[in-house]
Amino acid sequence: MRLRNITGSREVIADSPYVVQEAILEQCPGTWHTIFGNNHPVHIEIGMGKGKFIHAMAKEHPEINYVGIEKYSSVLLRAIQKMEEEELPNLKFIRMDAEDIAKVFGKGEVDKIYLNFSDPWPKDRHAKRRLPSGQFLARYDVILKKDGFLEFKTDNRDLFDFAVEELEPAGWKAEVISYDLHADEKLMVGNIMTEYEEKFSSMGNPICKYIIYR
Ligand code: SAM
Secondary structure (H helix, E strand, O other): OOOOOOOOHHHHHHHOOOEOOHHHHHHOOOOHHHHHOOOOOEEEEEOOOOOHHHHHHHHHOOOOEEEEEEOOHHHHHHHHHHHHHOOOOOEEEEEOOHHHHHHOOOOOOEEEEEEEOOOOOOOHHHHHHOOOOHHHHHHHHHHEEEEEEEEEEEOOHHHHHHHHHHHHHHOOEEEEEEOOHHHOOOOOOOOOOOHHHHHHHHOOOOOEEEEEEO
């Protein structure tokens, strides 16, 4: 998702109390419980887009701290506007490329990772940019606690097949693999639809989901 550049979005982000600012990111590893002021588990969504999913999750689970990560200022701006309408104490945002995720969270500091409708990067030479790639799984391996889980949803079957193939060589195992999430009553319990999930499922696309661990 890349909205046209919105004038002033960088300034809004720089002034927002909901955003953990770039200048202090390198001090963050190991300090997330201090940032939130409690010892609740930390769940993150990488590539959150406009933040519909993570905002709804944070509202529904006040006992969990959420961090939404998004690369583009113009997209993050929408998530900030949502927080201005409905402020939640257990949700923070970071504007960054997730390539550097292991510089922002300490070893095993994250309890759960969500990837939702990640960009497919269809060209082979861009495979390592895909958020469920082996290269990214290695970064998640550092920050995710030992018995933590990662959940991934997409309607893109090629990306999903790629993601499943990446698991074994990277040392991850699947607890759940579904090629039609919305037809699975058990998996749908507590499912919060992302913006893309709403869009693509309304077009009739089946939604794939895996839940993985090491
Ligand atoms: N998760 C949302 C949803 O399901 O509705 C948005 C999906 S959108 C297709 C993917 C989002 O991931 C975009 O907003 C994009 O900017 C962001 N993104 C892609 N690669 C990223 C990266 N390396 N680091 C941070 N964000 C990234």
